[in-house]
Amino acid sequence: MAPTGDDLQQIAEQVWASYLDTDGEKPLVPLPPDKLSRDVVAGVAVSGAWHGLVLVACSAAASKEAAAALLGMGSDEVSDGDVDDALGELANVIGGNVKSLLPEPCTLGLPEVHNDAASDPWLIGDEICRFEATWMGEPMEVSVLEKPQGGETE
Amino acid sequence: MKILIADDSRVMRQIVTRTLRQAGYDGHELIEAEDGAQLVEKTKSESPDLVLSDWNMPNMTGIEALRALRASGNNTPFGFVTSEGTQEMRDTASAGGAIFLIAKPFTAEMFKEQLDSILG
Numbered sequence: 001m002a003p004t005g006d007d008l009q010q011i012a013e014q015v016w017a018s019y020l021d022t023d024g025e026k027p028l029v030p031l032p033p034d035k036l037s038r039d040v041v042a043g044v045a046v047s048g049a050w051h052g053l054v055l056v057a058c059s060a061a062a063s064k065e066a067a068a069a070l071l072g073m074g075s076d077e078v079s080d081g082d083v084d085d086a087l088g089e090l091a092n093v094i095g096g097n098v099k100s101l102l103p104e105p106c107t108l109g110l111p112e113v114h115n116d117a118a119s120d121p122w123l124i125g126d127e128i129c130r131f132e133a134t135w136m137g138e139p140m141e142v143s144v145l146e147k148p149q150g151g152e153t154e
Numbered sequence: 155m156k157i158l159i160a161d162d163s164r165v166m167r168q169i170v171t172r173t174l175r176q177a178g179y180d181g182h183e184l185i186e187a188e189d190g191a192q193l194v195e196k197t198k199s200e201s202p203d204l205v206l207s208d209w210n211m212p213n214m215t216g217i218e219a220l221r222a223l224r225a226s227g228n229n230t231p232f233g234f235v236t237s238e239g240t241q242e243m244r245d246t247a248s249a250g251g252a253i254f255l256i257a258k259p260f261t262a263e264m265f266k267e268q269l270d271s272i273l274g
Contacts, residue, residue, distance in 0.1 A: 018261060093259055096237025096258065109210075110162070110210060
């Protein structure tokens, strides 16, 4: 039992329809962007019968738009804390749904936001699936990483 | 009625507030808690008519907070609004005394379905 890219797409589209595109004007377009961005990476750790991370990564511009949409304010009004909270919550909701597709029993950690993805040891793992999309012209990706046995998820 | 919304995410507290409005529950007094410990404290001090709580929170989880309330004799109606909706969690929530579990992402219709009998 393992999640697939199609599962991630389905979950992400539900989350967008419920929270980020409630009026149908800001759809998550399931087309890979020209260039991926990992300016902001939010994730939740899963531990137990399976160890790994569920991640949401996007550009800085997309992260501000997401926070603005979730908080119902302008993108120029959101703080760094709002962005971390918003992306962390997206990772949390997507992670909770992904967890139902993983071996049981597992527990979900609290969301974390990491802004230096290239050199962050927390983000090391074997990618088992990914969904790439474009949102408001900006790159957005959801992925699941499996940690080697005993890998650090905390 | 007074409703306590407990979630460590300000964004999610705001979304729950907005969804309550979209579901037609205007005019209720809303108060907030940022973790499980605050949930217990405010449920005792503010006597809400309903608690809507996240599961996974720092300091004390939602289920730990629910168990603490029930152990102290507090029977405030309590429902979970959480990112996980497995049968195991629903059973655990029910055994702890929760009256419902709404899984995220939720809609206003899902709120109405669970809350109409309490707030309607």
